[in-house]
Amino acid sequence: MSEVPTVTLRARTEADRDVLYSIASDLSTWEERDPSAPGPVPRQRYDAQANASATSYRDDVFFVIDVDGRPAGSATLFAFDTLARHAEAGISLADGFRGRGVGTEALRQLVDFGFTRRNLRRIHLQAIASNAGALRAYAKVGFVEEGRRRQHAWVRGGYEDVVLMGLLRDER
Secondary structure: OOOOEEEEOOOOHHHHHHHHHHHOHHHHHHHHHHHOOOOOOOOOHHHHHHHHOOOOOOOEEEEEEEEOOOOEEEEEEEEEEOOOOEEEEEEEEEEOOOOOHHHHHHHHHHHHHHHHOOOOEEEEEEEEEOOOOHHHHHHHOOOOOEEEEEEEEEEEOOEEEEEEEEEHHHHO
């Protein structure tokens, strides 16, 4: 296996917009990233949403995954519960950055940020059962399967289970 490139998490810049749009509009990986019904994403609509989220005061934390100085994807903490101290994690990578350990390292950094900087007690995520690469990466970081929503997602013509995973601060 080749060496993992240098992966960092950083704030989004205008220069990242094309790569992030290419991920958001990629129909071939839609179900791995988004629970909503797949469909084309017009650039104008994407830009309007990106502008709105950039000026939002919500608690969501959005990082660009940077690989050797190039934008490679996004890593997000969202759906914060400030009383119970937990949030959901999401990660997406552009084509060409998958299968190289980039997502695993980005998720490690996101988890560290969540536990250390946001004082979370628990981080959870979900993935469709056929996304074996993502499930392996999540397990490498320490996430454990907590349950399944059986036949919960419609994916490319068939129903699939959604795997629920979680990680507690004292388990890492």
